[in-house]
Amino acid sequence: MIEATEIESVLGQKIASDTDQLEGPIQSHGCPGRLFKHYAPLVQNIELVSPESLADAWHADAALLLRESLAVALLEQLGPRQFKNARIEALPDEPEGFSQRLYAALYRLEMAGPSRLLIEKIPKAAVAWTAISDRLHRAASAD
Numbered sequence: 001m002i003e004a005t006e007i008e009s010v011l012g013q014k015i016a017s018d019t020d021q022l023e024g025p026i027q028s029h030g031c032p033g034r035l036f037k038h039y040a041p042l043v044q045n046i047e048l049v050s051p052e053s054l055a056d057a058w059h060a061d062a063a064l065l066l067r068e069s070l071a072v073a074l075l076e077q078l079g080p081r082q083f084k085n086a087r088i089e090a091l092p093d094e095p096e097g098f099s100q101r102l103y104a105a106l107y108r109l110e111m112a113g114p115s116r117l118l119i120e121k122i123p124k125a126a127v128a129w130t131a132i133s134d135r136l137h138r139a140a141s142a143d
Contacts, residue, residue, distance in 0.1 A: 043110050046140045048121040063087045063114035065105055067098065070120060087112040095128040102132065106139070 008014055049057070051070055058064075058074055061083045066074075071090035081088065089105035091098045109117055119140065122133040 043114060043117045045116040047116070047118050048136055048140045049118050050121055054118060054120055057118055059083070060116075061086055061114075062116040062118050063089075063109040063112060064118050064120075065089045065091070065109060066120035067091060067093045069093050087114065095126075095132060098129075099132050102135065 043063070051066075054064060054066055054070065055074055055078065058078045059082045063086065064071075066088075068090045071088060087109050089109055091101050091105055106117075119136055122129045122136065124133070
C-alpha cells in the first residue's frame with residue numbers, strides 16, 4: 001500500500017485528508033455510519049411497527065414503508081387506502097433490493113409531509129436484514 005507521505009513527497013505538497021474540508025458531525029465522528037443516528041429524519045414521529053399494526057393503520061393518515069409482499073397482501077385484504085395524501089412505499093422483499101432503495105423511499109415519504117411515518121419492523125431472526133434493521137432503529141430513535 002502506498003502511504004500518504006509517499007504521495008506527498010512525489011507531489012511536493014501536503015495532500016488533504018478526507019475530513020480536512022468537512023464541518024459538523026461528520027468531521028468530529030469520522031463517518032456518518034458510525035453515528036448513533038445516521039439518518040436525520042424530517043418527520044418527528046417515526047415508528048417501527050409489526051405487520052399487524054400496519055394493517056390497523058392502513059386507513060389512517062400516516063405514511064407507510066413496508067416490503068412489497070406485505071403491501072400487496074394488505075391491499076388485497078383491505079382495499080385502497082382512504083386518505084388521498086397517505087403515501088406508501090413498498091420496497092423489494094429481499095435485503096439487497098430493500099437496502100438499495102431505502103433512503104430514496106424515506107426521502108420521498110418525507111417530502112409528502114406526513115405527520116407520522118410507520119415502518120415495517122424487520123424480523124430479528126433474519127440475519128441478512130441485520131444492517132437494515134439497525135438503520136431503521138436509528139431512524140426511529142428519539143435521540
